[in-house]
Structures are given as C-alpha cells and as structure tokens.
Amino acid sequence: xxxxxxxxxxxxxxxxxxxxxxxxxxxxxxxxxxxxxxxxxxxxxxxxxxxxxxxxxxxxxxxxxxxxxxxxxxxxxxxxxxxxxxxxxxxxxxxxxxxxxxxxxxxxx
Amino acid sequence: xxxxxxxxxxxxxxxxxxxxxxxxxxxxxxxxxxxxxxxxxxxxxxxxxxxxxxxxxxxxxxxxxxxxxxxxxxxxxxxxxxxxxxxxxxxxxxxxxxxxxxxxxxxxxxxxxxxxxxxx
Numbered sequence: 001x002x003x004x005x006x007x008x009x010x011x012x013x014x015x016x017x018x019x020x021x022x023x024x025x026x027x028x029x030x031x032x033x034x035x036x037x038x039x040x041x042x043x044x045x046x047x048x049x050x051x052x053x054x055x056x057x058x059x060x061x062x063x064x065x066x067x068x069x070x071x072x073x074x075x076x077x078x079x080x081x082x083x084x085x086x087x088x089x090x091x092x093x094x095x096x097x098x099x100x101x102x103x104x105x106x107x108x109x
Numbered sequence: 110x111x112x113x114x115x116x117x118x119x120x121x122x123x124x125x126x127x128x129x130x131x132x133x134x135x136x137x138x139x140x141x142x143x144x145x146x147x148x149x150x151x152x153x154x155x156x157x158x159x160x161x162x163x164x165x166x167x168x169x170x171x172x173x174x175x176x177x178x179x180x181x182x183x184x185x186x187x188x189x190x191x192x193x194x195x196x197x198x199x200x201x202x203x204x205x206x207x208x209x210x211x212x213x214x215x216x217x218x219x220x221x222x223x224x225x226x227x228x229x
Contacts, residue, residue, distance in 0.1 A: 044220070095159075097157070097218060099151050
C-alpha cells in the first residue's frame with residue numbers, strides 16, 4: 001500500500017522557525033515534493049527532493065532521507081502570510097503523484 | 110495557455126444528474142492529473158494521463174467516474190448519476206513530463222483553480 005503521514009496542525013509565532021515532518025511508504029520512489037495551499041486556493045509548488053540531503057530555497061528548505069522514508073520542510077523567519085496548509089507529495093513507482101493529508105500551519109503575531 | 114484552466118469554476122447540480130468537468134493544461138505538458146479535495150481534507154488522487162493514455166485509473170471512486178484526454182491536451186472528467194458524496198473541489202494539474210526526468214523540476218505540478226461541485 002501507499003501511505004503518507006503528516007501532522008494535522010501546527011502553530012508557530014511570527015519570526016520563528018518551524019519544521020513540518022512527512023513520512024511515507026510507497027511502492028517505488030521517484031521524488032518528494034512540497035506544496036503550499038492557502039485556504040480556498042490551488043496548491044503551489046515550494047520544493048522537491050530526489051536525492052538524500054537538504055535543498056534550500058530562500059526561507060524554505062526541504063530535507064529527504066530515502067532510507068528512512070522521511071522528509072521535512074523547514075520554514076524560517078515565519079511571516080503571517082505563511083499561514084496555510086503544507087502538502088507533502090510523493091511520486092511512486094507508477095509515476096502517480098500521491099499527496100498526504102496536509103499540515104495546517106497557523107502563524108501567530 | 111499560460112496556466113491550467115478549469116471549467117466550470119462552480120457547478121450546482123441535482124442528485125442523479127451527470128456532470129462534465131473540463132481541464133485545459135499548460136501547452137506542451139504531457140502529464141495531466143485529476144484530484145478531488147473535500148472541505149478541509151487533502152488531495153485524493155483520481156487518475157493521471159501520460160499523453161492520451163491513462164496508466165493509472167486506480168483512484169476513480171466508482172464506475173460512475175470516467176475521464177478522457179484527447180489530442181494530448183484537454184481532459185474531461187465525467188461523473189454520472191451524481192451523489193451528494195461527490196460534492197467536492199475537483200482539481201486538475203499538469204506537468205511537463207511524468208517521472209522520466211526525475212532529477213529535474215519537470216515533474217512540478219501546476220494546478221488549475223478547481224471546479225467546485227455541489228450535489229443537492
């Protein structure tokens with residue numbers, strides 16, 4: 001079977017750092033992606049990992065460990081506009097994109 | 110086109126009626142995906158296309174759901190004899206390729222704004 005797990009909700013303070021974890025079990029692996037979705041809007045791409053290690057893009061970084069089936073998204077210098085859902089997605093062996101249920105992040109002033 | 114277009118943006122229908130949802134992907138994108146998102150939930154995979162063929166239809170909830178893609182471009186998702194549990198936002202996304210260029214950003218999905226379906 002295929003399974004992607006993320007925490008349901010997280011709360012953090014403006015200016016802080018938050019780490020959103022994602023664990024996955026899939027038949028095959030061809031990449032892990034993070035998307036951001038504001039309420040009532042479509043998801044937009046943030047970051048992807050294919051090989052183990054850390055990928056940094058400005059305030060956002062994503063880490064992957066394929067042997068552990070684990071990834072995290074790190075958001076630094078949190079801003080109010082970062083309040084959104086963060087979706088972890090894996091391209092499995094059949095090349096279909098499977099999404100986790102998403103983590104709702106609330107940033108407090 | 111410049112982005113992924115979906116129509117209609119909103120559809121209210123009566124239980125038992127058929128509905129068609131349309132997706133026009135970014136020009137040149139060979140992969141096209143359909144997802145369903147219920148309120149406050151994650152994205153439920155329905156089907157994806159590589160060109161005009163659908164290698165994986167495993168996510169279609171029942172035989173009332175079908176999808177096709179013609180000319181490697183526009184796709185239509187059809188729901189027959191709609192039920193109230195079909196109410197959701199149906200999202201379409203496209204990417205340049207599927208899987209083959211796994212080390213590049215060619216697999217990044219661009220989403221349409223979605224079609225909100227309400228079945229009364």
